[in-house]
Amino acid sequence: MNDIIFAGKHFLTYSVSRHKHDSWELVYCTRDCGTFVFDALRISYGVGDIVVIPPGIPHENVSETGFTNIHLNISDASLPFREPVVIHDDANHSILHLFSDSYYHYNSDQERRTLLLPAYGNLIAKSITANQSAHPKNKVAEEIERSIVQNYANANYELDAFLHTLPYCYDHLCKIFRKELGMTPHKYLTNLRLQAAAELLCSAHNSGNITEVSLLCGFKNPLYFSRLFKKKYDVSPKEYYRRKLEAKQLRDMDSDSQKIILED
Secondary structure, eight states, rough: OEEEEEEEEEEEEEEEEEESSEEEEOOOOOOEOOEEEOSSEEEETTTEEEEEOOOOOEEEEEEEEEEEEEEEEEOOOOOOOOOOOOEOOOOTOOHHHHHHHHHHHTSSSSSHHHHHHHHHHHHHHHHHHHHHHHHHHOHHHHHHHHHHHHHTTTOOOOHHHHHHHHHHHHHHHHHHHHHSSSOOOOHHHHHHHHHEEEEEEEETTTTOOOHHHOOOOOOOOOEEEEEEEEHSSSOOHHOOOOOOHHHHHHHHHHEEEEEEEHHE
């Protein structure tokens, strides 16, 4: 139980494509921030956060600024989660030390690896469970995040109207949300919509129709969407689509060339 079967690092990385594991995946962010994208959920994380992903759940990891992390795969983990969750390390970075040591021992000689990794696996599982119990996510922030994730694609969704239905001061709600997720609710909503737009522009089902993409991702005004998109990604949606299309065509050409070589 809690056997560490892999330990790796991502140095400055901007995206990890969609994949899944038969084991648990634990990812400790050591620098900058990003977002894990699941089928019906997005989890934003920052330095000192551990994203815990149960087995068999497809996911990808994206970041505008790039991220670095230590990631572990653990088989038969004694963790009480059924869905992906983000855990915050303590002020002493206790879990970071465990991750760093696990990475070191995994890549050391076989004897040290065999003797020490089981103990580190158990310590990590117990530490994560203890931290989750000690620092559960604020329920109000969780409710706001859930509303945004469920409604971001709806161009008629009014975030302010939803916030005013909650029995708290508007400014206090924004403060709570920012403390938990590192940004205001409106910034979180905009980022979610822009990330969805970038993914849609890369999709094989999209024809490069910017107006359609903007509407599908919750923007009523395509021009406003284009301005926000360019500010975030440094290129217009049209140019972003063109570059991704060219990159795909090059990959396809390379793939065809390899097939020809193999057939010859």
